[in-house]
Amino acid sequence: MGRGPSALTAARAQRALRAPLGAAAFLDGSVVHLDLPQAVFDAMLEEFDRQQAARGLAVDTRRGRERLARQLRASSGAWPWEWTPSHFDAWSATHLRLGRTRATLRGYQNAIVAFCAFVADARYQWGEVCERLFGMVPARVTHELNLVRHKGDYEGRPEANRPLTRAEQDRFFRVVDDRARSASSLHRKGAATAHRDAVMFLTMLGWGTRRTETAGVDVDDFRRNAKTPQFGRFGVLVVRNAKSFPGGPPRRRSVLTVFPWAAEAARHWVEAGRSACYPGVDGKVLLPTERQGRITPRQINLRFASIRDEAGLPDYLNPHCLRHTYATTLIEMGWPMALVQEQLGHTHVATTAVYTALSDDFKDRVLYQSLGMDWDDDAGVVR
Template structure:
């Protein structure tokens, strides 16, 4: 604040200055503009609910409860916790004497709240996963068949009618196959480029599509996107993407130069994450799948299918780019058929071992009987066995 200069609306000006300072504080940690913008929005929202400013008594625990209750029915538990954490970060910044806002507010307004952040009535994070139980579940095998099985007939119908949506539909088939066949997130798939595909000397049968370099993985706070190499696993997925690259994608570049985007749109741009959601919703409705399913379900399905196919847990964790195997375990939901198969294998193995032990014991007892009979007759045991 500039000394000696009177402000027309001091309360509003100070509040805006605190938000500007908080934004600089967050940007210094290399947080993205979207993250900073979201946190500023939370502070403005609470200010609107309170109809007052943070240094005024109206900013109390009752206000936080009222604001949280207002959001409770419209957002997920994980989202609610994030919003509350965003507000707590702003209040922590505002209360830090190093940034001098307590002194400024005391000097201008004669008061400043002492925020007890640890006492705020917030959502507890008592377990690893707090999302919706059915929001990101793996798809059953029958659901996968319905999803992809409904796409090819629709593509053929659109082509037969000369509909311009046939090209987009063919691209969607490759897009959803990539999400499922390589276990990608929406952002990772949307920002793929053709040069991200790699050859692997150990997998010559997959040609140029033996591996996929993911450059836009989910980052840690304040860090650049994580990178990882995903090895191709399913031959059918490689074949679908190969057909797309050779026959479908070039049609997007008939009248313009190829920019290398893996999944372009008819508007000559890269497909957005929102568009990925919309296209999945379109095919989900066509297949008659539940409304709560989203494209991230394909990533969960990928993890589950790898586990069911017998791949090592660490390999699966590396494939999907998780830092800890416990996170991968959240994605895994093996089917009842797989569980029944494993139980059957265990029972069969136990039964086989029991039979082998019984046969071994019977053979040992038979040998002991032979030895006893030989001893009783006075004939050497070795000679009697040779006669037998």
């Protein structure tokens, strides 16, 4: 009698365990490769991925590091055992010319640091393989003189990531409203998209969510808050896919609802607007697309840019400005910095401070009130 499926599976598993892995497969010498350098490089990356997985790094982090290693290989025209600091320097300079921020470039460089440390580690035998096959060994091409250092609390573009002024908010959401109103009155195909966009950007402004977080919101992520019964089931937004630590899984946080208009917009969309605009859509997705899928961060960028340009706002503004606006609004309302930090999901209060840029109107109001003078938001100072 033949062996059953379970026996065959076990036999295959045993053969797989006995087969040489990583560098050992090349030291074995029993396999002939048509393109030996490419085979060695691919095997390096495969074992590097296993090593990163053993450290518990997320799949996206591992894939990103592999992409950057392949990118350096392509841009330099050299294999890892041929890399020199000059190759790495030229690759880094190219990213700077492309407009990468210092923080982004540092992340890219750290990926190469990790890969070079792996292939140069004698415990993984890649040095022995490369010396035997190519007469060269992988080297650590990074050092303290060609890596970006972290010298400041904030390394982004200050002009791009800032809160919107009141005038800019009015202009932006006026276009949002006009698009939805016009499309609905003319029965245009884009009516559903226009209404979804309105809810999407109000959600980002009303709960301070990032693009990825906003795209991942489900209807059931809204919960009741016993302390604010006036908001009904929209008293809390549970963010399930908040920004993770490097290499870690997404974090979670609960954002308390602060603004009645945000709760009302979410309620109207969930109870009536979503099903009317997207009949038959998955019952859990808050912000669907015309193809009944989930909107992506890239689509959020494109929708924001389209509205921003129509509103005549500076082209460096991006959706993250709505999160900055949310944080600044809470500070101007008198919220303690620690509570704003919790709402935004920041680990360090210094990060939250970067998000706050008090408006001129607010500073004028505080100044005049400290001098015993009344302030009217519409008319200005009143003695």
